[in-house]
Amino acid sequence: MAELPDPVVYAVPAFILLLIVEMLISLRRDRSRYETRDTLTSLMLCTGSQVAGAAVGAAVVALAFWAYQYRLFDIGIDFRIWWWAWVLCFLLDDLAYYVFHRAAHRVRWFWASHVIHHSSQHYNLSTALRQTWTGFFSLTFLFRLPLFLIGFPPAMVFFCGGLNLIYQFWIHTEAIGRMPKWFEAVMNTPSHHRVHHGVNPRYLDANYAGVFIVWDKMFGSFVPERDDEPVRYGIVKQLGSFNILWAAVHEWVGIAKDVWSAPWRHKLSYMWREPGWSHDGSRMTSDMIKDRWRTGRAVEEAAE
Amino acid sequence: MTAAVGIQLGASLVAVVFIAWLVGKMGLGADPRIADAAHAIRLADEAETGFGGVEVARDRAGFAAIVRNGEGRMMLIRAHGNHFAARPVEADVIGRLDKDYLTLTMPERTFGAVTLHLGKEAGVWASRMREVAGRAAAARSPASPQRKLGPSATSRDADSGPSFRWGDDMGESGAPAPPPQGAERHG
Numbered sequence: 001m002a003e004l005p006d007p008v009v010y011a012v013p014a015f016i017l018l019l020i021v022e023m024l025i026s027l028r029r030d031r032s033r034y035e036t037r038d039t040l041t042s043l044m045l046c047t048g049s050q051v052a053g054a055a056v057g058a059a060v061v062a063l064a065f066w067a068y069q070y071r072l073f074d075i076g077i078d079f080r081i082w083w084w085a086w087v088l089c090f091l092l093d094d095l096a097y098y099v100f101h102r103a104a105h106r107v108r109w110f111w112a113s114h115v116i117h118h119s120s121q122h123y124n125l126s127t128a129l130r131q132t133w134t135g136f137f138s139l140t141f142l143f144r145l146p147l148f149l150i151g152f153p154p155a156m157v158f159f160c161g162g163l164n165l166i167y168q169f170w171i172h173t174e175a176i177g178r179m180p181k182w183f184e185a186v187m188n189t190p191s192h193h194r195v196h197h198g199v200n201p202r203y204l205d206a207n208y209a210g211v212f213i214v215w216d217k218m219f220g221s222f223v224p225e226r227d228d229e230p231v232r233y234g235i236v237k238q239l240g241s242f243n244i245l246w247a248a249v250h251e252w253v254g255i256a257k258d259v260w261s262a263p264w265r266h267k268l269s270y271m272w273r274e275p276g277w278s279h280d281g282s283r284m285t286s287d288m289i290k291d292r293w294r295t296g297r298a299v300e301e302a303a304e
Numbered sequence: 305m306t307a308a309v310g311i312q313l314g315a316s317l318v319a320v321v322f323i324a325w326l327v328g329k330m331g332l333g334a335d336p337r338i339a340d341a342a343h344a345i346r347l348a349d350e351a352e353t354g355f356g357g358v359e360v361a362r363d364r365a366g367f368a369a370i371v372r373n374g375e376g377r378m379m380l381i382r383a384h385g386n387h388f389a390a391r392p393v394e395a396d397v398i399g400r401l402d403k404d405y406l407t408l409t410m411p412e413r414t415f416g417a418v419t420l421h422l423g424k425e426a427g428v429w430a431s432r433m434r435e436v437a438g439r440a441a442a443a444r445s446p447a448s449p450q451r452k453l454g455p456s457a458t459s460r461d462a463d464s465g466p467s468f469r470w471g472d473d474m475g476e477s478g479a480p481a482p483p484p485q486g487a488e489r490h491g
């Protein structure tokens with residue numbers, strides 16, 4: 001079976017260089033874009049993610065090959081012959097990422113793994129490196145299985161996934177305002193992804209795309225960034241801590257506590273319902289926050 | 305774990321330390337302060353949409369504030385890095401009043417304790433928080449009279465209802481909170 005290199009490994013020097021460039025820009029434009037402890041937390045979470053990835057990497061590959069044996073089509077990996085399959089694989093992998101990402105924000109079990117990436121109140125290139133430690137445990141690899149079942153070779157899928165991850169690095173910045181219109185229309189950009197990291201009610205649960213923003217436009221989850229409403233970053237209940245371990249596992253701890261204390265008929269709901277859901281309505285989901293925000297605006301507008 | 309992975313991790317750690325050192329060396333960062341009551345109310349509203357703060361006790365240096373809304377609910381806001389983080393002040397918060405200083409220890413250990421320099425308002429706000437604990441007690445056991453809170457009422461004291469614990473320097477206890485004289489009002 002063909003083996004391909006992990007493109008992310010080769011991108012790391014560029015990541016570090018771009019981080020330094022962004023820091024220099026922040027030095028000139030806005031020093032508050034970086035904070036030592038926040039950056040340290042982000043980078044240590046990245047290192048922890050590498051460790052977690054190394055620990056479960058073999059299992060993920062094994063699962064990919066297990067699914068691949070039931071493939072519908074035989075697709076080769078030679079780019080000169082199968083270039084169209086590479087393009088298709090990249091597109092479908094990005095669609096799979098969109099589905100995963102949307103689920104990661106709407107199902108608490110997946111959110112518990114993904115929340116780590118949103119736990120910073122900053123939005124800079126170091127935030128991009130704040131990656132999950134518990135992705136395997138939360139079964140996120142399931143979202144890629146259809147690609148193996150179609151017949152895309154695991155090496156091709158993982159390579160495309162690596163390229164997707166590399167693309168998503170540069171969009172985690174406030175140093176870039178808007179890209180050219182045609183680019184903003186098709187591709188995920190810093191502007192679109194800033195919205196995704198926003199906790200303003202207007203921006204909650206939007207722009208799940210990895211590379212192509214067209215998925216959000218197709219499936220109704222696109223929200224444009226507004227110049228009159230700067231994005232506030234982080235999570236609805238800000239962590240208020242730079243504790244690395246807590247950032248990585250706090251939502252899992254929350255699930256465990258809720259499942260333990262909930263009435264039997266509600267226990268599963270604390271895992272599969274949306275973040276913020278509670279059986280007695282004592283907490284707020286993003287939909288509830290948006291409703292309350294809309295009501296408040298309507299009252300304000302009526303008063304005016 | 306292969307040698308290659310070990311080398312990758314070693315290189316990662318070196319890069320992490322270098323970047324973090326560079327952020328500090330460049331002097332990046334901010335010194336966030338809560339400027340005034342309106343700022344505190346806005347922060348409370350950002351933390352909980354529609355919170356609707358009406359009254360604020362702001363730490364003299366602006367590092368933290370307590371915001372009360374029309375329903376009597378309170379929100380603690382404190383600086384966190386370059387930004388702010390907030391938590392509702394509920395019955396399981398441990399409070400300690402020491403003359404002009406009010407220290408609140410949140411049940412969430414990683415959020416930690418926050419000391420606010422409130423001047424003469426500190427006692428008034430401490431009393432308000434005692435009322436929050438009292439209301440929680442009443443809600444839990446509406447048939448029983450409100451138990452007088454004292455230093456021994458802790459979070460482990462399950463029968464007591466409220467788990468509000470106050471230090472020995474607590475001023476008037478159990479008295480209803482008078483309207484604060486110096487509190488910053490809004491709205």
